[in-house]
Amino acid sequence: MNAWIFAATLAAASPSAQELVDKASQAQYYAADDGRALVRMMIVDGQGRKMRRQFVVLRRDVKDGGQQRFLVRFEQPADVRNTVFMVHKKPGSDDDRWLYLPALDLVKRIAASDERTSFVGSHLFYEDISGRGPGEDTHTLKEETDEHWIIESKPKSPNDVEFAKYEVHLRKQDYLPETIEYFDRKGEPIRRIEAARIEVVKGHPTITRMKVSDLRSGGYTLAAFGEVTFDLGVPDDVFVERSLRNPPAKWLRAR
Amino acid sequence: MAARTLNRVIAIATVAGLAPAAAFAQTSSSTAGAGTEDLMAGDEWDAFDDMESDAGATDSGSDDPFGGAFGSETRVDIHGFLEAAAATRVVDDDRSADDFLLGESRGRLEVGVERPKAKGRLKVDFIGDALLERVDIDLREAWADFTLGTAFSLRAGRQVLTWGTGDFVFLNDLFPKDFQAFFIGRDDEFLKAPSDSLKLSFFLEGVGLDVVYNPLFAPDRFITGERLSFFFFPGGDRAGPSSDATPLDAQTPQADVENGEWHARLYGTVAGWELAAYGYVGFFKQPLAFDPMDGTLLYPRLSVYGGSVRGLVFGGVFNVEGAFYHSWDDEDGTDPFVPNSQARALVGYELEVLPKLTIGTQYYLEAILNHGDQIENSPLPQFEPEELRHVVTLRVTYMALSDNLTLSLFGFVSPSEEDAYIRPKVSYKITEAVQATLGGNILLGQDIFTFFGQLENNTNVYSRLRFTF
Numbered sequence: 001m002n003a004w005i006f007a008a009t010l011a012a013a014s015p016s017a018q019e020l021v022d023k024a025s026q027a028q029y030y031a032a033d034d035g036r037a038l039v040r041m042m043i044v045d046g047q048g049r050k051m052r053r054q055f056v057v058l059r060r061d062v063k064d065g066g067q068q069r070f071l072v073r074f075e076q077p078a079d080v081r082n083t084v085f086m087v088h089k090k091p092g093s094d095d096d097r098w099l100y101l102p103a104l105d106l107v108k109r110i111a112a113s114d115e116r117t118s119f120v121g122s123h124l125f126y127e128d129i130s131g132r133g134p135g136e137d138t139h140t141l142k143e144e145t146d147e148h149w150i151i152e153s154k155p156k157s158p159n160d161v162e163f164a165k166y167e168v169h170l171r172k173q174d175y176l177p178e179t180i181e182y183f184d185r186k187g188e189p190i191r192r193i194e195a196a197r198i199e200v201v202k203g204h205p206t207i208t209r210m211k212v213s214d215l216r217s218g219g220y221t222l223a224a225f226g227e228v229t230f231d232l233g234v235p236d237d238v239f240v241e242r243s244l245r246n247p248p249a250k251w252l253r254a255r
Numbered sequence: 256m257a258a259r260t261l262n263r264v265i266a267i268a269t270v271a272g273l274a275p276a277a278a279f280a281q282t283s284s285s286t287a288g289a290g291t292e293d294l295m296a297g298d299e300w301d302a303f304d305d306m307e308s309d310a311g312a313t314d315s316g317s318d319d320p321f322g323g324a325f326g327s328e329t330r331v332d333i334h335g336f337l338e339a340a341a342a343t344r345v346v347d348d349d350r351s352a353d354d355f356l357l358g359e360s361r362g363r364l365e366v367g368v369e370r371p372k373a374k375g376r377l378k379v380d381f382i383g384d385a386l387l388e389r390v391d392i393d394l395r396e397a398w399a400d401f402t403l404g405t406a407f408s409l410r411a412g413r414q415v416l417t418w419g420t421g422d423f424v425f426l427n428d429l430f431p432k433d434f435q436a437f438f439i440g441r442d443d444e445f446l447k448a449p450s451d452s453l454k455l456s457f458f459l460e461g462v463g464l465d466v467v468y469n470p471l472f473a474p475d476r477f478i479t480g481e482r483l484s485f486f487f488f489p490g491g492d493r494a495g496p497s498s499d500a501t502p503l504d505a506q507t508p509q510a511d512v513e514n515g516e517w518h519a520r521l522y523g524t525v526a527g528w529e530l531a532a533y534g535y536v537g538f539f540k541q542p543l544a545f546d547p548m549d550g551t552l553l554y555p556r557l558s559v560y561g562g563s564v565r566g567l568v569f570g571g572v573f574n575v576e577g578a579f580y581h582s583w584d585d586e587d588g589t590d591p592f593v594p595n596s597q598a599r600a601l602v603g604y605e606l607e608v609l610p611k612l613t614i615g616t617q618y619y620l621e622a623i624l625n626h627g628d629q630i631e632n633s634p635l636p637q638f639e640p641e642e643l644r645h646v647v648t649l650r651v652t653y654m655a656l657s658d659n660l661t662l663s664l665f666g667f668v669s670p671s672e673e674d675a676y677i678r679p680k681v682s683y684k685i686t687e688a689v690q691a692t693l694g695g696n697i698l699l700g701q702d703i704f705t706f707f708g709q710l711e712n713n714t715n716v717y718s719r720l721r722f723t724f
Contacts, residue, residue, distance in 0.1 A: 079723045103444035105417040112570035117610040121658030200290030
C-alpha cells in the first residue's frame with residue numbers, strides 16, 4: 001500500500017519526458033507571441049576556414065506549439081545582402097517557403113527541404129532554428145539531477161534522420177536545453193549543440209549564444225542572437241509576398 | 256573583451272555561490288544585463304567577438320556615416336563588387352572575326368538608404384569593355400519607395416521588375432530582358448534589364464494589386480549581331496559581327512503618352528496556393544515586325560492577359576501559367592510582316608530529391624494562332640516557325656562544402672524545333688568576398704532559323720571572378 005502511494009506521488013512530482021519536451025519546445029521556440037533577433041554566425045569548417053553570416057529574423061506564432069511565420073532578411077555576407085527568406089511553418093505537413101532575390105526582383109517558391117540539412121551553409125540545421133516537432137521522437141527520462149533532466153530521444157522515423165538517438169540536458173529552472181548530443185547507430189557522438197549564454201529578455205529566458213559542432217569533421221558554428229525582443233505586436237499580414245519584395249523596416253530593423 | 260571576461264567571472268562566481276559579488280559585478284558590466292548567464296568560455300568565442308567587431312566596421316548599419324545628419328531613423332548602406340569576366344567561342348563562326356564574346360571588367364557601386372516609411376537605392380555599373388573597346392555606364396537601379404499607410408506603396412524610378420512563375424521562361428512578365436547578357440556568360444541577374452517605371456502597390460485583406468506604368472516603352476536588350484551571330488529573318492540568312500549589313504535598325508515607338516506601357520498583376524494566396532492574374536498593354540518587346548517599304552524593323556502593338564497558380568505538391572513546387580498574346584496589328588494573322596497572336600502555356604515542378612540537390616523541370620508550349628494564314632501569306636514560308644513550339648527545361652542544382660560550391664545545369668530542349676540550349680555552371684566561394692565562376696553556353700540546332708539553333712555558332716565557355724564588398 002505504501003509503495004503504491006509512493007509511486008503515485010513520484011509520478012505526480014516528476015513530469016513525463018514527453019511533457020518536459022513539450023515545455024522545452026515552448027520555452028525555446030514559442031516564447032511570447034512574436035519575437036525578433038539579429039543573428040550573427042561564425043562558421044568554422046574542418047580546415048579552420050571562417051565564414052560569416054548575419055541576418056535579422058522575425059517570428060510570429062499563429063498558435064502556441066503549432067503554426068509559425070518567419071521572415072529572415074540577410075545582411076552579411078555582402079553578396080546575399082537584402083535577400084529575404086519567408087517560411088510558413090506547418091507542423092505535421094510541408095512548410096511553405098519563399099526566397100526573394102533582389103537583383104532579379106524574383107520571388108522564388110522553394111521546394112520543401114529536408115529539415116536536417118544545413119541552414120545557410122552553417123552547422124545549424126533548419127530544425128535548429130525553427131524547432132523539431134516534440135512528437136517526432138520517443139522520449140525517455142534517463143536521469144534527474146538537481147539542475148537538469150537528462151532525456152534520451154529516439155526518432156520514430158529513423159530513416160529520415162542522420163542520428164540514431166540524442167540526449168538533452170534540460171535545465172530545470174527554465175526548460176532550456178543546455179546541451180544536446182546526437183549519436184549514430186554505433187553509439188558514437190556525431191553532433192553537439194551547446195547553449196553558451198542564456199539571458200532573460202522581457203521575462204523570457206533565451207539562449208543568446210550557442211555552439212553547434214560537427215564532431216566528425218571538426219567544424220563548428222558559433223551563433224549569437226543579439227538585440228532580442230519579444231511581443232512586438234507584429235500582425236500576420238506582414239508574412240506575405242509583399243514583405244519579400246519590400247521588407248518592412250518597421251518590423252525588420254533590429255537597430 | 257573586458258565585458259566577456261567579466262561575464263566569465265560572474266558565471267564562476269555564481270557557481271561558487273558568490274551571488275552578492277556577482278550582483279555587484281553585473282552592475283558594472285555594460286553588455287551583460289541582469290539575468291545573463293555564460294555557460295561556455297573558450298578561445299573560439301574570443302575569435303567570434305573579434306569577428307563581430309570586424310563586422311561592425313564594415314556594416315554601415317551600425318556605423319552610419321549620415322546618422323548624425325538624418326537622425327538614427329535613417330540607415331545608409333554602401334556596397335558593390337569588382338568583377339572580371341571573359342567568354343570565348345569554342346566553335347567556328349563564319350560571321351564573326353573574333354572568337355571572344357565577352358571581355359570586361361565591371362565595378363558596381365550600390366547605395367541604399369532606408370527610413371521607416373521610405374527607402375531608395377542607387378545601383379550603377381561601370382564597365383570597361385575590352386571587346387568593343389569602350390567604357391560604359393549602366394544605371395541598373397535608381398528608385399525611391401514610399402509607404403503610405405499599411406495598404407499602399409509607390410516606387411518610382413529605374414528598377415528591375417519580375418513576376419510570373421516560370422524559371423527562365425517568361426509568359427506574363429513583359430519587363431525588359433537582356434538576352435545577349437544571358438548567352439555570353441554574364442551573371443544571371445543581367446537577364447533582367449531595368450526599366451524607368453512607376454510602380455503602385457496596393458495590399459488589402461490578403462489581396463495585392465501591382466500596377467506598373469512605363470512612360471517610355473522599354474524594349475528588350477536583344478541580339479543585334481554586335482557580338483552574337485543570329486538568323487536575320489528579313490535577310491533570310493545568318494548575320495553577325497562581320498556581316499556586311501548592320502542588320503538591326505529598329506524604330507522604337509515615339510515618346511508619346513499613347514506609347515507608354517502598362518503592366519498589372521492581381522494576386523493572393525489561398526491555403527498555400529499562390530494565384531495571380533496578369534495584364535499588359537504595350538508593344539512586343541522585340542522588333543518583330545518589318546516594314547518592307549523602307550526596310551525598318553518595328554515593335555508591333557501587343558496586349559497580354561494571363562494567370563498563374565503555384566503551390567506545393569508532394570513537397571515539390573508545382574506551377575501552371577498561361578497567357579494570351581493579342582497582336583493588335585495583325586489580328587487575323589494574314590500580315591506576314593507582323594507576328595500573329597499566340598497562346599502560351601507552362602507547367603513546372605521542382606523538388607529537392609536529396610539534401611542540397613534540387614531538380615526542376617518545365618514544359619512550355621507556344622501556339623501561333625491563325626498559323627495557316629501566316630504561312631499562306633509569307634514570302635519566306637520555309638523560315639516561318641512551326642505552329643506549335645514545344646520546349647522542355649531541366650534544372651539541376653547541387654550545393655556542397657558549406658554552400659560554398661554550387662554546381663548547376665540548366666537545359667532547354669525543343670523537340671519541335673529540334674534545337675537545344677544547355678547552361679552548365681560551377682561557382683565557388685574562395686573566401687567570403689571572392690567568388691569564381693566557370694560555365695558554358697552550349698547551343699545546338701538542326702536549322703539556322705530556330706530560336707536556339709540560330710545561335711549555334713556562338714557556343715562558348717566563360718569565367719568570372721568577383722570580389723564583393
